[in-house]
Amino acid sequence: MELARALRGEAQRADERRVLVLAGEPDRTRERAAAALTASGIPAGETTVLGPEPVRSCERHDQRRAAELLGRTRSAVVVDAHEVCRPNALGTAVGAVDGGGLCLLLTPPLEEWPDRRDDFDSSLAVPPFDRAQVTGHFRRRLVETIRAHRGIAVVAVGDDGETVEQSGLTDPPPRRPRRALDPPADPDFAAATYDACCTSDQRDAVHALEALASPGRAVLVEADRGRGKSSAAGLAAANLASAGLDVLVTAPQYRSAGELFTRAEALLGTLGESVERDRADAPRQLTVGPAGESGRIRFEDPSRAVDLPDEPDVVFVDEAAALSVRRLESLLAAPSVAFTTTVHGYEGAGRGFSVRFRDRLDDCDHDVTEVSMTAPIRYADADPVEVWAFRALLLDARPPVPELVTDATPESVTYRRLSSADLLEDEQLLRETFGLLVLAHYRTEPTDLARLLDAPNLTVRALTQNGHVVAVALLAREGALDRGTRDRMYEGGRVRGNMIPDVLTTQLRDREAGVPVGQRVLRIATHGAVRSRGLGSQLLTEIRREFDDDVDWLGVGFGATPELLAFWRANGYRTVHLSTSRNDRSGEYSAVMLDPCSDAGRELAARHSGWFCDRIGATLTDALADAEPDVVRATLAAVDAEPDPALSAWEWRLVAGLPSGASILDTNPAPFRRLALRHLVAPAGPGALSARQERLLVRKVLQARPWAEVADEMGYVSERECKRAVGGAVETLTRVHREQP
Numbered sequence: 001m002e003l004a005r006a007l008r009g010e011a012q013r014a015d016e017r018r019v020l021v022l023a024g025e026p027d028r029t030r031e032r033a034a035a036a037l038t039a040s041g042i043p044a045g046e047t048t049v050l051g052p053e054p055v056r057s058c059e060r061h062d063q064r065r066a067a068e069l070l071g072r073t074r075s076a077v078v079v080d081a082h083e084v085c086r087p088n089a090l091g092t093a094v095g096a097v098d099g100g101g102l103c104l105l106l107t108p109p110l111e112e113w114p115d116r117r118d119d120f121d122s123s124l125a126v127p128p129f130d131r132a133q134v135t136g137h138f139r140r141r142l143v144e145t146i147r148a149h150r151g152i153a154v155v156a157v158g159d160d161g162e163t164v165e166q167s168g169l170t171d172p173p174p175r176r177p178r179r180a181l182d183p184p185a186d187p188d189f190a191a192a193t194y195d196a197c198c199t200s201d202q203r204d205a206v207h208a209l210e211a212l213a214s215p216g217r218a219v220l221v222e223a224d225r226g227r228g229k230s231s232a233a234g235l236a237a238a239n240l241a242s243a244g245l246d247v248l249v250t251a252p253q254y255r256s257a258g259e260l261f262t263r264a265e266a267l268l269g270t271l272g273e274s275v276e277r278d279r280a281d282a283p284r285q286l287t288v289g290p291a292g293e294s295g296r297i298r299f300e301d302p303s304r305a306v307d308l309p310d311e312p313d314v315v316f317v318d319e320a321a322a323l324s325v326r327r328l329e330s331l332l333a334a335p336s337v338a339f340t341t342t343v344h345g346y347e348g349a350g351r352g353f354s355v356r357f358r359d360r361l362d363d364c365d366h367d368v369t370e371v372s373m374t375a376p377i378r379y380a381d382a383d384p385v386e387v388w389a390f391r392a393l394l395l396d397a398r399p400p401v402p403e404l405v406t407d408a409t410p411e412s413v414t415y416r417r418l419s420s421a422d423l424l425e426d427e428q429l430l431r432e433t434f435g436l437l438v439l440a441h442y443r444t445e446p447t448d449l450a451r452l453l454d455a456p457n458l459t460v461r462a463l464t465q466n467g468h469v470v471a472v473a474l475l476a477r478e479g480a481l482d483r484g485t486r487d488r489m490y491e492g493g494r495v496r497g498n499m500i501p502d503v504l505t506t507q508l509r510d511r512e513a514g515v516p517v518g519q520r521v522l523r524i525a526t527h528g529a530v531r532s533r534g535l536g537s538q539l540l541t542e543i544r545r546e547f548d549d550d551v552d553w554l555g556v557g558f559g560a561t562p563e564l565l566a567f568w569r570a571n572g573y574r575t576v577h578l579s580t581s582r583n584d585r586s587g588e589y590s591a592v593m594l595d596p597c598s599d600a601g602r603e604l605a606a607r608h609s610g611w612f613c614d615r616i617g618a619t620l621t622d623a624l625a626d627a628e629p630d631v632v633r634a635t636l637a638a639v640d641a642e643p644d645p646a647l648s649a650w651e652w653r654l655v656a657g658l659p660s661g662a663s664i665l666d667t668n669p670a671p672f673r674r675l676a677l678r679h680l681v682a683p684a685g686p687g688a689l690s691a692r693q694e695r696l697l698v699r700k701v702l703q704a705r706p707w708a709e710v711a712d713e714m715g716y717v718s719e720r721e722c723k724r725a726v727g728g729a730v731e732t733l734t735r736v737h738r739e740q741p
Helices: 002-014 026-040 063-069 087-096 119-124 137-148 191-195 200-213 229-242 254-270 325-331 352-363 384-392 420-425 427-439 446-454 483-490 499-507 535-547 562-570 599-620 629-637 649-656 670-681 691-702 707-714 719-737
Strands: 018-024 047-050 059-061 074-080 097-107 152-158 161-166 217-223 246-250 275-277 285-288 295-299 314-318 336-342 367-373 414-418 458-465 468-479 517-526 553-559 574-578 590-596
Touching: 002 018, 002 026, 002 097, 002 152, 018 026, 018 384, 026 074, 026 097, 026 152, 047 063, 047 087, 059 063, 063 074, 063 087, 074 087, 087 097, 087 384, 087 446, 119 446, 137 152, 137 384, 137 420, 137 446, 152 384, 191 200, 191 229, 191 254, 200 217, 200 229, 200 336, 200 367, 217 229, 229 246, 229 254, 229 285, 229 295, 229 314, 229 336, 246 254, 254 275, 254 285, 254 295, 254 314, 314 325, 325 352, 414 535, 420 427, 420 446, 427 446, 427 468, 427 517, 446 458, 458 535, 468 499, 468 535, 483 499, 499 517, 499 553, 499 574, 499 590, 517 535, 535 553, 535 562, 553 562, 553 599, 562 590, 562 629, 574 599, 574 629, 590 599, 599 670, 599 691, 629 670, 629 691, 649 670, 649 719, 670 691, 670 719, 691 707, 691 719, 707 719
Parallel strands: 018 097, 018 152, 047 059, 047 074, 074 097, 217 336, 217 367, 246 295, 246 314, 314 336, 517 553
Antiparallel strands: 152 161, 275 285, 285 295, 414 458, 458 468, 468 517, 553 590, 574 590
């Protein structure tokens, strides 16, 4: 209790946070946590417990619901890790603690903790692996960081009392009083806006957002978590709505934008504006000002926001890194738009925005302003707990600096098999590897670090230049499932991991798809300084060489884009499936591709390639009727099959009559579809049709879009001209196949 009081007092004086680890048996550590909170003077109403048992009368959630803390600040958070330690929950808990607050971590004895297995470990043991094969490396590293970092107290709680193993006290200087910020020169927003800013970074971000009042502007705000970017967006949105503008806000979930609405409403009150909520709690619309002259701030889910409903004047996109490039591009159609995103955050360090979207942003018609926010708002710059959390969870992991790898070529690099033990022993190697994997995915969380270090089904392969990682692939072993598991999967039961066998079994009704064993490429990334040199392909070549005799197939599943489909096709992978619904986050249809390595793998791939050709024609006129033509072209071009058009003599006469106008496509489109499908999967001759002609066949023949729509989309001056173009493409196909009776 004395230590808890001392930690709390020191944290308050320095405007920093402290961590108190109570290690021992569950009941005793929970009792001591309650005593520590009481002794430190933290009210129960300002404390949240993440765990299975109550502590005092505090708010409590299961660790699975740690996201309830996102966007909130607490004086204390208790993480009860006796039954389970979820890395995401730990990161979220630390991020929710305010300056002057405490994070309490309840654990088994630290020397035993890495070797114990809990429910989170069970989630890493996907079939056919079991929990005993989970390594425990993540917790071993976590304990090492706890022992090594400042600001973390460790108390061993035993039957015969407590032992303070490290005090966590750092004797920091007292916090400096906050100086009033000078407002920016010639501000357009109300003066009270800048009085509400907590740091110069936040002031500068709000000042940059003033540009949104004029059409043709885009503002990008990047920040680590806890820097006040959502608050800055809220302050700006309030001013814009006060000026009568319609402000549309979107984010992956409403809770991500909750702080924006809170700050906007508070500032509008300060400005004396009348504000009407659409609901008492968690409003999704704030109407500002008198009727007829009102502005508003409203929230829409990304799936609807991309259509820019009711033609907003300004769009704010919060946590933009978690949205697909496709959706972000659609939002650029707004008159003015702001993108705010977390660079390193407890809820995920997604870099898809930076990696995939920045080029599009640079090429757009908007004038773009970029702002970075680095100064924390809720605690002091020198806060040791942030330093610990960033290291323990690798929230700031980055690839090597470009100068170290700029000379890398396929001939100069070394192929490496990186075990979790290798990564645990070499912090630089771990940081570079994880940093590249972060770049490969729109969202990477602390849980992914635990999977990387502990999951028995995952392996890492890399190319290195002078010891530095230039390309990395994360692989998951799938298949080799026993009969009971396969039957459960076939009947619709959930089987963790094994994504490709699951899709082929449950959706495509192949009861034996889980028998062959494969390696699925979960993520692959190449350092930005050496892209387009063939290093990604070189890495896949080395992986193929290594696993050729050990597995039946190599596979991959991803959000389908023409570029990615072409990349995987060039590396020997062939399409066996295209999903019939878009991914909620990426907004793209997902492709599954296989590269068979054995007779069993080739039989599996051939079976599903044939089934794909049999069903895709009907699917393109239904669930995939809105798929982009270039995605369809690239998907079909990567199918390893030769579908037979199987046209009767009468159908060939029908097809041959289209160019002259003797036949009408709409009276019997089936033979035209079979002929177009054959060409797009296995063309009779190279260059027979142009890319534009193939897009036309996809839109009109395969997807059966209305003539007027196709003519408009494809840029034809009339439906008649569009029909002639279809006739010309069909005439070419008829000639090159040389099948006329």
